[in-house]
Amino acid sequence: MDIIIKNGCIHELDKHLEHSGATKLYIITDDNVGRLYMDKLKGIIDDYTMGIYILTPGEESKSISTVLSIYDALIEQNMDRNGIILSLGGGVVGDIAGFVASTYMRGLKYIQIPTTLLAQVDSSVGGKVGIDYGGYKNMVGSFYFPELSIVDVQFLKTLPRREITCGLGEVLKYGLIWDYGLFKYTVDNMKNIYDGDMDILLEIVERSVAIKKEVVDKDRYDIGLRRILNFGHTIGHSIEACYGFTHYNHGEAVILGMIYESNIAYQMNLIDEGYFEEIYERLKGLVEPIKFDKDDIEKLIHRMKMDKKNIKDRIALVLPVSRGKVKLFMDVNEWLIAKSLEGEWI
Numbered sequence: 001m002d003i004i005i006k007n008g009c010i011h012e013l014d015k016h017l018e019h020s021g022a023t024k025l026y027i028i029t030d031d032n033v034g035r036l037y038m039d040k041l042k043g044i045i046d047d048y049t050m051g052i053y054i055l056t057p058g059e060e061s062k063s064i065s066t067v068l069s070i071y072d073a074l075i076e077q078n079m080d081r082n083g084i085i086l087s088l089g090g091g092v093v094g095d096i097a098g099f100v101a102s103t104y105m106r107g108l109k110y111i112q113i114p115t116t117l118l119a120q121v122d123s124s125v126g127g128k129v130g131i132d133y134g135g136y137k138n139m140v141g142s143f144y145f146p147e148l149s150i151v152d153v154q155f156l157k158t159l160p161r162r163e164i165t166c167g168l169g170e171v172l173k174y175g176l177i178w179d180y181g182l183f184k185y186t187v188d189n190m191k192n193i194y195d196g197d198m199d200i201l202l203e204i205v206e207r208s209v210a211i212k213k214e215v216v217d218k219d220r221y222d223i224g225l226r227r228i229l230n231f232g233h234t235i236g237h238s239i240e241a242c243y244g245f246t247h248y249n250h251g252e253a254v255i256l257g258m259i260y261e262s263n264i265a266y267q268m269n270l271i272d273e274g275y276f277e278e279i280y281e282r283l284k285g286l287v288e289p290i291k292f293d294k295d296d297i298e299k300l301i302h303r304m305k306m307d308k309k310n311i312k313d314r315i316a317l318v319l320p321v322s323r324g325k326v327k328l329f330m331d332v333n334e335w336l337i338a339k340s341l342e343g344e345w346i
């Protein structure tokens with residue numbers, strides 16, 4: 001799998017298509033991204049026979065019915081194994097397009113062009129594809145690696161502010177689990193990032209992708225080391241779910257998760273007060289932490305017990321142990337988790 005990360009690298013797409021020998025393309029995008037970038041993309045690849053599928057933006061599109069309707073469209077277009085599926089959009093578009101590419105005719109070539117910060121630093125590496133099912137996120141899916149990911153930070157210029165925050169959740173996570181320097185660089189350049197400074201965005205995307213690649217390469221099928229990528233996600237996911245996936249986006253929930261989980265690490269004496277305060281002070285400006293009440297805490301902990309990492313109903317958490325380093329703890333005291341969520345320290 002190849003990945004190109006640059007400012008303006010979308011223009012390299014035709015060169016790569018030529019190389020692949022494909023003649024037919026099927027583009028999957030969403031309404032917003034299509035409106036902003038479809039003309040530009042068509043300008044770059046106008047020599048190819050093209051089909052286009054435009055999704056309604058948002059998580060609701062990540063369903064089996066969307067997938068079925070794309071299969072129908074592909075059959076209608078006589079798409080065969082010489083064709084390429086090309087996704088242009090955020091995580092939702094990428095997850096669906098990748099899932100379709102991995103299953104239609106037992107797999108078509110797939111090129112991914114992620115257009116959100118979250119998708120660029122997260123789903124562009126790791127090969128996870130899938131859809132939501134039965135009320136659960138990412139319930140059905142598989143691993144399928146695109147033959148090429150084109151990560152062009154230029155797309156981030158039009159990204160709404162909240163979507164930048166969403167991606168920053170993952171960037172800051174890479175810093176806290178692997179590279180404290182990246183954490184520092186990101187928090188010190190926060191204003192420039194929101195102002196769309198391309199050089200800084202390129203730097204944080206490159207460094208994040210390199211970290212994810214290193215972690216994933218060491219653990220391709222998600223059985224060991226890769227779990228550290230879950231920092232902030234155990235509590236984050238439960239917050240996301242308890243608010244019905246609408247109040248907080250994924251990255252915002254992860255930012256909250258990292259704050260509460262760092263507080264737990266501080267309570268356990270894994271990190272000193274200085275480091276906890278640093279994380280808290282830097283992150284609270286992005287998403288405001290809350291003091292959860294008793295009922296909420298019960299719901300949140302109940303949800304955490306359903307996490308894949310757990311053995312029986314003991315809660316496993318990835319916790320910081322020093323600057324830029326985390327470890328997986330298999331049985332974290334529930335009382336400490338509750339105490340952190342109560343938020344006396346806020």
Ligand code: ADP
Nearest residue numbers: 032057090091092093115116118119155158159
């Ligand atoms: P995520 O990558 O956060 O999972 P989604 O696929 O849900 O993202 O995309 C988040 C929102 O941002 C969607 O409404 C999508 O249409 C929009 N979007 C994606 N990329 C861009 C972009 N480059 N500019 C503006 N809006 C975009």
Ligand code: ZN
Nearest residue numbers: 170233250254
């Ligand atoms: Zn995440």
